[in-house]
Amino acid sequence: MKLAMKPELLAPVGGMRELCAAVQSGADAVYLGADRFSARSGAKNFDKAGLAEAIEYCHLRGIKVHLAANTLIKQSETADFLSALSEAYRMGIDAVIIQDIGMAKRAKDIMPDIVMHASTQMTVSTAEGVKFLEKMGFSRVVLARELSSAQIQKIRQSVQAELEIFIHGALCFCYSGQCYMSSIIGRRSGNRGMCAQPCRLPYQLIRDNKVQKNGYLLSPKDLCLVNRISELSEIGVDSLKIEGRLKSAEYVAATVGVYRKLLDGGMMDEDDMESLMGAFNRSGFTEGWFGGGKNFMSGNSPSNIANKKIGENYAKFTVENANFRRIGVKIKAEIKIGKPMSAVFEDSDKNTVSVQSQFVAETAQKTPLAPERVKEQLEKLGESIYYAENIDVTIEQGAVLPISQINYVRRLACEKLDRQRLKLDSKIVREYIPQIYTDNSSKQMYITAVCDNIRQAKVAARCGVRRVILTGGNKGGLNEAETVFLCPPVGIEKTDIESVMVMNAAQIESNRGKKLYGGFRLNITNSESVSVFNMLESITLSCELNLKDLKKINKPIDTEVIAYGRIPLMVMRGCPAQINGVCKGEGGYYLKDRYKEIFPIACRKGCISELLNSKPVYMADRIKDIKNAGINGLQLWFFDESEDEVLRIINCYKQGIEGGTPEYDKEFTRGHFYRGMV
Secondary structure: OOOOOOOEEEEEOOOHHHHHHHHHOOOOEEEEOEOOOOOOOOOOOEOHHHHHHHHHHHHHOOOEEEEEEOOOOOHHHHHHHHHHHHHHHHHOOOEEEEOOHHHHHHHHHHOOOOOEEEOHHHOOOOHHHHHHHHHOOEEEEEOOOOOOHHHHHHHHOOOOOEEEEEEEEOOOOOOOOOOOHHHHHHOOOHHHOOOOOHHHOOEEEEEOOEEEEEEOOOOEOEEEOHHHHHHHHHHOOOEEEEOOOOOOHHHHHHHHHHHHHHHOOOOOOHHHHHHHHHHOOOOOEEOHHHHOOOOOEOOOOOOOOOOOOOOHHHHHHHOOOOOOOOEEEEEEEEEOEOOEEEEEEEEOOOOEEEEEEEEEEEEOOOOOOOHHHHHHHHOOOOOOOEEEEEEEEEEOOOEEOOHHHHHHHHHHHHHHHHHHHOOOOOOOOOOOOOOOOOOOOOOOOEEEEEEOOHHHHHHHHHOOOOEEEEOOOOOOOOOOOEEEEEOOOOOOOOOOOOEEEEOOHHHHHHOOOOEEEEOHHHOEOOHHHHHHOOOOOEEEEOOOOOHHHHHHOOOOOEEEEEEEEOOEEEEEOOOHHHHOOOOOOOOOOEEEOOOOOEEEEEEOHHHOEEEEOOOOEEOHHHHHHHHHOOOOEEEEEOOOOOHHHHHHHHHHHHHHHOOOOOOOOOOOEOOOOOOOOO
């Protein structure tokens, strides 16, 4: 276990004005996005020139820059992604925040010294997940927002990697990285930084065809952990992160300023809370799952109700050319007759420069130069990032030197200190060589059935599917087909079944020695990610890819897709019925949207729940297209289908494999097979 230290305060930056506000108000580090591959594509973000300017501004002041390159990457984008990341690495970014596990692996291959932080989009909620990423070369993991204080402390005691958590800002109802709602409904993928926020829309909660509750049932309040900073420091959290790359400079200044005050031992006052509330809030604040999920929902409005007023003590950090964040320097100067003035400037980071005047000192004809006058000129550092902590001046009696030369020495020393503070170490960047493509289209296609109950499983096994995958709580014992335990969407769960479908890296770590299959929640969108999981028997490719995307992915192992069933749109720690105070454990709830679409809520162990799509994917009449994409495994996901429906649907897919075009008599969707995410 690491020893506790004062945690880093990490600030969100959407543009240059926000960056200046973050730095001036006290951030230790900032995180920002480039103009591509950022999970906040709606922010202003930074082009090449802007990124270079941002890095220089921060590094001069001793502030670290973390680049958020935290989207899933399609196979066609891998070379561009790694090229852009290499360019930013050469510029001097201090760390990269990554979601795509394949891109992380290859980035470490070609840039062995790059510092990688695992994005919260990786949905890491256990020590096992952190350990898996440690082995891959991640030095820090941004934990899921759904963890309690005790859960974070347990992880801290078991791992060496740095841990980062969100302390303020927007919350999602779904675990980050596991939301497909915006993508499946409207093609705007949250995993690609394009989320349309359907969770902020109104819904009806339905049970037994009766409306149980109306309103913004998926819209949480904003997180605020001002009362938990001491606790987090004691736990040993390494970085405290503020959400908000889409928010204003005033928001950044207020949130960073308040948390800086608390980290430095100050106490909250009324003005501080008014500034936080005035900067941004959705009907107040919540401590989220860190505080037990209490007072969680935004109520009658999902929107910001802030008055946009923050205290003057924080507003000053947003003023153009604000210069509150300065570096202390110690100055030693010497003036001798017949020699140039010499000076040594040493900053608080032990950077040291020596400079001389252009002219030599002469013997004064009238008034010699006084040490106080030299100090006065050397102290005039107001336009630079430096201030004088101490000045030691030695002057030979009777010496004189033009004031302009003292000013020259001061300016030159500042310029040389700037260059020294911006000096970059050499960067190793190797060539990226794409993998050789393997085509699976010649392989025999097979069917696996994912069943929600044992009755469905028995029917599927008798139909001759290759594997039957059972949700938690169901046991094996199906003689006609291999039985596979379906791990929960998040976290880990023990099972006696020897074949397991894993949904996250932690489940791989906790099921070593078993026969493992990779589920769709691994978010596999490119060949590099397939290679990370090549120890698995098969891998399920992302449900957000279209047929063209699927075809481009290298397939050294069996690859599968969800070819039938309701795509799980969200996985939630508390279901909409429970968190809105309606459910008493009876289940059977649905959400209805403004278009009258009905979304079932599947309740799982521990009140973890999944929101399922209103219509199932159906592709039995388009099997040839899937086969041509090189896919050889068809997953059929059953939820509330009867035994007769299970039998009929499996037979449809058997006919499709044999070249038939069986029809389906209910409403369905083609999912992303013919459109894909953007």
